[in-house]
Structure formats: structure tokens, C-alpha cells
Amino acid sequence: MEHTFSIEIRSRMHVKSIEYCCSSKSNDRVLFEGSLGKLEELSMVEGKVLEIKGTNGILRIDLSEDMLCKMLSHTHPRARL
Numbered sequence: 001m002e003h004t005f006s007i008e009i010r011s012r013m014h015v016k017s018i019e020y021c022c023s024s025k026s027n028d029r030v031l032f033e034g035s036l037g038k039l040e041e042l043s044m045v046e047g048k049v050l051e052i053k054g055t056n057g058i059l060r061i062d063l064s065e066d067m068l069c070k071m072l073s074h075t076h077p078r079a080r081l
Contacts, residue, residue: 009034009057044068 009015016033036054043051044065052059063071 004062006060007032007034007057008060011056014056 014035014037016035017031018033019031021029021031035056036052036059037056039052039054041051041053043053045051045060047065048062050061050063050068
């Protein structure tokens, strides 16, 4: 199952870089870097999308609550909810 994402940044000044790397070593990877700013809210939208809101933008990831809990249960005990 694939998971989609979106990044909404309020201003170009909060985007550090966007790089498209196409070499035999990078496997056509794309790198997005920026700042969400001070984190304001972490929420689940309809139990299907993890939404992280900051002062500079919003990161949304197609990730259900069940999948998030499952993934966190496989991490270090201090990283669990």
C-alpha cells in the first residue's frame, strides 16, 4: 500500500531547498527541505490523514491511526505514544 503526502508552506522564504537528483547513485530521488516553524497542532483527519501544523505550513501524510500505532509499536519504547 502506498502512502501519499502533501506539504503546504505559507511562503517561499520557509523553503530551504528542493532538489531533483538524477544520477546513477541517487535513483532519481527528490529532496524537499524547509521549516514548518513552531509546531502548533498534531491531529488525525477523519482517522486517515496525519496532519502536522506549524506556524509556517502544514504537512499531511496519508497514514491511518491504526497504521501509525502499528509503526510506533515497532520503534524504541521511548518513541511510543
